[in-house]
Amino acid sequence: YHSWERGQNENANGLLRQYFPKTMSLVNVACNEVKIAVNKLNSRPRKCLGFKTPYQVFFERTGIDTRQLGVVRL
Numbered sequence: 001y002h003s004w005e006r007g008q009n010e011n012a013n014g015l016l017r018q019y020f021p022k023t024m025s026l027v028n029v030a031c032n033e034v035k036i037a038v039n040k041l042n043s044r045p046r047k048c049l050g051f052k053t054p055y056q057v058f059f060e061r062t063g064i065d066t067r068q069l070g071v072v073r074l
Contacts, residue, residue: 016037042054
């Protein structure tokens with residue numbers, strides 16, 4: 001396999017790089033900064049989801065509002 005063949009994974013990495021550039025050391029990144037980035041990415045509408053957010057689709061399918069959980073497992 002080749003990493004450039006995994007489009008969805010590479011797209012997610014590109015989105016994460018908006019918040020954590022490649023040159024940035026992740027050692028000093030606070031957990032709260034990660035939670036903020038995750039919340040922003042999951043609140044962003046996606047074409048592949050019919051322009052719904054990942055939060056909306058997850059809630060529709062499970063009935064669980066993950067934004068209320070406040071937990072991000074690292």
